[in-house]
Amino acid sequence: MNILAVVLLLLTAPLSALGLPSSPPESWSMAGRGLPVLAEGRVMPLESWARLLSFRITGRENDSRATTWLLELLAGFESSPVEPRFLVNDAAILRAEGLNFTDRRLYSLEELTPLLVPDRVSALGLRYLNDPTPLGQEGLRFARALESWLALAEPEQSGFRVFLARGVGLTPLQLASQTGRTEAQTQNLGLWLYWRDQSQKGQWKEAEQTMALWAQRSQGELGLVNQVQLELLNNAVPWVFLLGLLALSGFTTRWWPSPSRNVGLQSLVLACLAVSTLWLVIRMLLTGRPPVTNLPSTFLFTGWLCLVVATVLVYRESGRGMAVLALISGAILPYFSGLFVGGGDPFVPPQAVLNTNFWLALHVSTVSGGYAAVLVSALLGHAYLWNSSRRGPGNLTPLWKALTASLVWGLSLTFVGTLLGGVWADQSWGRFWGWDPKENGALLIILWTALVLHLRATGWAQEWGTAFAAALGLSVLLFSWMGVNLLGQGFHSYGATTGKATLFFGLLALDALFLAMLAVRRVLR
Amino acid sequence: MFRFGSSKVSVVLLALLFLELLGGTLAQSLWGATAVQTTAFSQVFFWAQGVPLPGLPFWLGLTAINLSLGAWKNLKRTWQTAGLWIIHLALILFCLAGFGFAVVQEELLLGLPVGASSKVAFVKDAPQEVTRGLPFTLSVEAFSVPKYPASNEPSDYISDVRLTGGGIDQRARIQMNLPLRFQGFTIYQSSVQTVDGQMAPVFKITNNAWGFLPYALSGLLFGGLVLHLLLRRPGAKK
Numbered sequence: 001m002n003i004l005a006v007v008l009l010l011l012t013a014p015l016s017a018l019g020l021p022s023s024p025p026e027s028w029s030m031a032g033r034g035l036p037v038l039a040e041g042r043v044m045p046l047e048s049w050a051r052l053l054s055f056r057i058t059g060r061e062n063d064s065r066a067t068t069w070l071l072e073l074l075a076g077f078e079s080s081p082v083e084p085r086f087l088v089n090d091a092a093i094l095r096a097e098g099l100n101f102t103d104r105r106l107y108s109l110e111e112l113t114p115l116l117v118p119d120r121v122s123a124l125g126l127r128y129l130n131d132p133t134p135l136g137q138e139g140l141r142f143a144r145a146l147e148s149w150l151a152l153a154e155p156e157q158s159g160f161r162v163f164l165a166r167g168v169g170l171t172p173l174q175l176a177s178q179t180g181r182t183e184a185q186t187q188n189l190g191l192w193l194y195w196r197d198q199s200q201k202g203q204w205k206e207a208e209q210t211m212a213l214w215a216q217r218s219q220g221e222l223g224l225v226n227q228v229q230l231e232l233l234n235n236a237v238p239w240v241f242l243l244g245l246l247a248l249s250g251f252t253t254r255w256w257p258s259p260s261r262n263v264g265l266q267s268l269v270l271a272c273l274a275v276s277t278l279w280l281v282i283r284m285l286l287t288g289r290p291p292v293t294n295l296p297s298t299f300l301f302t303g304w305l306c307l308v309v310a311t312v313l314v315y316r317e318s319g320r321g322m323a324v325l326a327l328i329s330g331a332i333l334p335y336f337s338g339l340f341v342g343g344g345d346p347f348v349p350p351q352a353v354l355n356t357n358f359w360l361a362l363h364v365s366t367v368s369g370g371y372a373a374v375l376v377s378a379l380l381g382h383a384y385l386w387n388s389s390r391r392g393p394g395n396l397t398p399l400w401k402a403l404t405a406s407l408v409w410g411l412s413l414t415f416v417g418t419l420l421g422g423v424w425a426d427q428s429w430g431r432f433w434g435w436d437p438k439e440n441g442a443l444l445i446i447l448w449t450a451l452v453l454h455l456r457a458t459g460w461a462q463e464w465g466t467a468f469a470a471a472l473g474l475s476v477l478l479f480s481w482m483g484v485n486l487l488g489q490g491f492h493s494y495g496a497t498t499g500k501a502t503l504f505f506g507l508l509a510l511d512a513l514f515l516a517m518l519a520v521r522r523v524l525r
Numbered sequence: 526m527f528r529f530g531s532s533k534v535s536v537v538l539l540a541l542l543f544l545e546l547l548g549g550t551l552a553q554s555l556w557g558a559t560a561v562q563t564t565a566f567s568q569v570f571f572w573a574q575g576v577p578l579p580g581l582p583f584w585l586g587l588t589a590i591n592l593s594l595g596a597w598k599n600l601k602r603t604w605q606t607a608g609l610w611i612i613h614l615a616l617i618l619f620c621l622a623g624f625g626f627a628v629v630q631e632e633l634l635l636g637l638p639v640g641a642s643s644k645v646a647f648v649k650d651a652p653q654e655v656t657r658g659l660p661f662t663l664s665v666e667a668f669s670v671p672k673y674p675a676s677n678e679p680s681d682y683i684s685d686v687r688l689t690g691g692g693i694d695q696r697a698r699i700q701m702n703l704p705l706r707f708q709g710f711t712i713y714q715s716s717v718q719t720v721d722g723q724m725a726p727v728f729k730i731t732n733n734a735w736g737f738l739p740y741a742l743s744g745l746l747f748g749g750l751v752l753h754l755l756l757r758r759p760g761a762k763k
Contacts, residue, residue: 041673041680349673352681352701412750419743428702430713430729431632432739433623435566437558440550444543451539458532484550 028204029068031211034228036218041349045228046070047235048345053152055344056145058106059087062238073152075199081110086145093139097124112146121146134501144343184221188214227286231347234282237275269314269327273307276330280304286347290361293350295485296337298368303333305372322402325379329372336482339503359424367417367442373410374445374477377403381471385518388464389525400463403470404456411449418442441480448476464522471515475508530594538588545581563650582623589620608753615746622738633657636718637665638725644690646730659730660708661690668726670717682714684726699728709734 033047040052047067054066063069084106088094091103097115101107115121121143128139181189191214198207219225279300280291287293292301307330313323337346354360380403384396421442422432433439452469455461461469486501528534549565564571568580596613600606633646642664648655667685672678684699688707699705704713715729 038675041676041678349676349678349680352679355680356702416747416750419739419746422739423743426736426739427704428713430704430711430715430731432736435549435558435562437550437553440546440553444546444550447539447543447546451536451543454532454536454539458536460533460536479547 024068024072024199024202024204024207026068028199028208028211029071031208032071032215033067034219034232035211035215036222036224036228040343040345042347043222043224043227044345044347045231045235048231051235052344053148056141056148057087058085059089061338061344062235070152071199075196077200080108081113082108084108086112086142086149088142089138090135092135093124093142115146116150118150121150184217188217191217230282230285234279234286234346237278265323266314269307269311269323272327272331273304273311276300276304276307276334279334283347289350290365292364292368293360294354294364296340296346298364298371298481299333299335299337299340301365302368302372302375303330303337305369306330306333306376309372309376322380322383322399325383326376329375329379340482340485353428356424356428359420359427363417363420363424365417366413366420370410370412370414370417370445371477371481373406373413374449374473377406377410377449377470378472378474378477380406381467381469381473382514384467385464385471385515385522388467389518389521396463400467403467404453407449407453407470411446411453414442414445414449418446437484438480441484444476445473445480448473468515468519471511474511478504478507530591530596530598532595532599534591535588535595538584538591542581542584542588545579545584549581559650585620585623589617592617592620605756608749608751608756611749611752612746615742615749618738618742619746622735622742625735631657633730634715634727635663635730636720636725636727637663638720638723639665639668641665641725646728649729659710661688661693663688663712663728665726666696668724670724682717682726684714684728686712699726711736 033045033050035046036043037046037049039049050066050070051061051063053070054060054063060066086107086109087105088107089105091101094101094107094112094115097120099111099114101111109116115124125140125143125147128136128143131137131139191210195207195210195214198204198210219228283297283300284291291304292298306326310323310326310330313326341348380399384399384403387396387399418439421439425434425439426432452466452473455469456463456466482504486504545565549561552565553561565573565578565580567582569583569586570577571580572578592613596610596617600609600613632649634649635643635646637643642662643659644662645656645658648657664687665684666687667683669683670679671681671683673680682701686697686699686705688695688697695707697705697707699712699714701714704711706712710730710732713729713731714726716727717724718727719725
């Protein structure tokens with residue numbers, strides 16, 4: 001056996017018992033965050049992979065400690081056996097496995113040791129594979145988390161590769177045992193071994209420099225410098241950033257002195273639009289696809305459309321209230337994108353059935369435009385009812401006009417988008433229409449919007465009633481957009497994730513309560 | 526009779542369509558997508574707990590009548606309303622096509638392991654096993670499921686097939702999203718099954734002579750919308 005492989009195996013042994021220094025400085029992990037890694041079907045910076053694993057195992061999103069944690073594991077530092085790290089949302093799953101725990105969220109490695117055997121993890125995954133109940137979905141998620149952990153413990157089985165030389169993705173262990181290495185491979189292997197050695201000795205500065213050189217060389221050799229930097233930039237601008245800008249715009253609108261108010265609002269709307277555009281551009285560059293291809297990306301794209309509307313309205317100074325509504329939509333929608341990312345990777349390669357471009361992109365872009373217009377109409381409906389309850393009728397003409405216009409746009413775009421979806425389905429799946437829950441959802445939006453417009457046309461509802469029906473459209477939209485993906489049925493259940501039903505029904509209940517309150521208030525008046 | 530063409534009846538029909546579709550979609554989560562697709566969504570009347578209820582084709586048929594009468598009664602016969610006439614015509618035909626397809630559409634499924642051949646396929650969602658003969662014999666010569674690197678997620682499903690019979694002998698490839706069109710039939714990669722521990726492709730086969738209709742109607746509707754917007758634009762000749 002190659003001597004280097006033996007050396008590497010020895011170095012992989014748990015090192016905490018040797019009294020090694022812990023808590024490396026932040027700069028140590030920062031140097032390694034851009035190391036290209038081949039995992040989960042694509043090349044990504046190590047930081048993205050660390051966050052993905054941390055999300056799966058601990059449930060923490062955008063974990064800032066994830067990179068350090070993963071590098072410590074790769075450097076051979078043993079994970080603390082008593083630290084509660086494994087997320088289990090329902091202890092019934094553990095009790096079914098003979099582990100008698102009461103309900104809590106996190107469990108330690110030590111507590112889950114009996115389960116951490118490949119055969120038991122496989123059996124766990126198979127047990128919940130076709131179980132659509134919340135318990136089944138959580139069981140499957142937990143099994144996948146355990147698989148990820150086992151894969152870390154045995155990187156040879158995981159498919160994880162660190163790119164060490166052009167065109168070759170090998171783990172360090174594979175490279176160490178490989179004969180006939182190229183010069184570049186030998187150099188990179190040397191860097192890897194040196195980095196581990198320095199890290200284990202606590203010589204953080206030297207290890208940091210070695211890792212920086214290794215990451216830089218790997219990116220350069222593979223021509224991945226731009227790709228890695230773009231994804232790191234994407235990681236650095238989380239959704240909260242947009243929320244911060246939104247809060248600032250609220251402050252601007254409310255409290256800034258009148259003359260400079262518009263300038264402030266305009267700047268902040270533009271800043272939000274710039275961030276949103278950046279996300280979409282990065283998405284297109286990294287995936288090599290149009291901006292909308294799956295459920296999470298529809299939230300980003302629709303949010304971006306709302307921000308475009310907000311920008312136009314703010315610059316036309318024709319309706320600050322409407323602009324703020326569009327702004328709020330644009331800033332909040334990307335949050336839902338994060339919620340529905342399957343497996344935690346926003347740039348996950350598409351399922352085979354979605355691995356098309358033209359008709360899919362045309363369908364999803366158009367239907368997202370329709371969703372954006374229906375969303376704006378529903379929010380305008382809320383604004384109309386709210387203003388009407390506070391000020392009574394009058395001064396609501398601009399709102400009313402915007403509401404009807406957005407309803408007409410919503411109906412047209414959703415209809416055309418749905419027809420385009422039929423073309424895509426026919427080309428890919430062999431039928432134009434199949435009464436799949438997601439297809440039904442799009443048709444529900446069309447029927448509801450047409451109903452609202454006809455209510456006014458027949459005279460059965462006046463402006464207030466029509467605005468109320470348009471506001472109810474928010475629930476129809478939420479059901480069609482997110483709710484049907486939570487049903488766990490049909491071709492489109494690929495977007496479903498665990499634990500989102502509570503949020504979904506919470507939003508519906510909150511909206512129903514708000515609308516009921518406004519209706520009661522009107523009746524009492 | 527023309528009262529049935531009023532927009533108030535349209536509102537009632539839209540509401541009924543909405544409610545049945547919403548109820549059916551929720552029912553899909555309880556009883557499965559197919560159970561509702563083959564009853565409430567495709568039968569003029571269906572039985573629910575021993576009670577006969579109108580299915581979506583019933584409401585679609587009534588909506589087509591409502592739209593026809595409403596257009597005839599309410600739309601002016603002028604050049605200015607040409608776009609609206611086309612839109613209504615397309616919608617009426619869509620309702621009728623929806624009614625027709627829901628009642629008569631038939632899809633076939635055929636699962637074949639590598640090395641196997643078949644001249645028949647099975648009717649999809651049939652309550653019992655029903656087969657239909659094919660004018661050719663379909664054989665699977667090879668099947669592969671390439672995966673994304675460092676992942677267990679399939680990136681494609683690829684079948685190399687052979688079609689024989691009636692004086693033809695042709696080899697072809699069927700991939701996910703790249704169906705094979707042959708003698709009026711379209712053969713799609715639908716799913717996979719395991720036969721004797723080996724993965725085997727399952728094809729969906731359609732032979733719908735009216736398959737062009739949704740495309741034609743979509744084009745008609747889109748054309749009507751564009752024409753209506755052009756005629757309604759500010760400055761358009763009245």
